[in-house]
Amino acid sequence: MDIRVQEAPFHLGAETDGFARKQSGMGAVVTFTGIVRDLGESRLDVMEIEHYPGMTQKALEDIAEEASNRWATGDILIIHRYGRLRPDEMIMMVATSARHRSDAFQAAEFLMDFLKSRAPFWKKEITDDGAEWVAARDADEDALTRW
């Protein structure tokens, strides 16, 4: 398990390649990448991501641990950034490996669902209209019940 909380950008290609090459006997690697997008009515300038330094690493480790207990995963990588990000920058990525793709896909989806509402990150959008905290969506909380 490799869990990183960092301000610096990461290189998706290099991380994915490095992760895949480390695996042994795994037939599947799945990755997901979250990107800052501008979907609001006003133009997004910066996405500020705050986190709870003392808690974040442990919370992500717990989520990854839970995923590896539920599915036959080989390995899990989570990278999540904080700080000031611009539109189209990569916020985070997860990678999972498994002998068969179903475990890798499901573990990745589980990680994403729990990361959204159980890892202590908060997003604030700075647009040309001002600054606003992104509200959690009921759908994100509801998504946890399917697991």
Place this chain on the structure above:
Amino acid sequence: MMDVLYFAWVRERIGLPKERIEAPGATVMDLVKQLRAREERYEAAFADLSALRVAVDQELSDFDAPLAGAREVAFFPPMTGG
């Protein structure tokens, strides 16, 4: 003696990221009541508890959780990671 931490709009509304509380009380709710009684900015931040989450010693918890032995309590809005 306990550290109380605030994040996101809770931090902005109260106006500080962290403070020390001498006698927080027996439960998270006791601590909330004590904070609410302080000043209007606290009252505003803690007006709607359904809009808040709490962590005790860096683990997600509940407002009726006991504080015996706890060293750190954090209040924040629902998380928006990913």
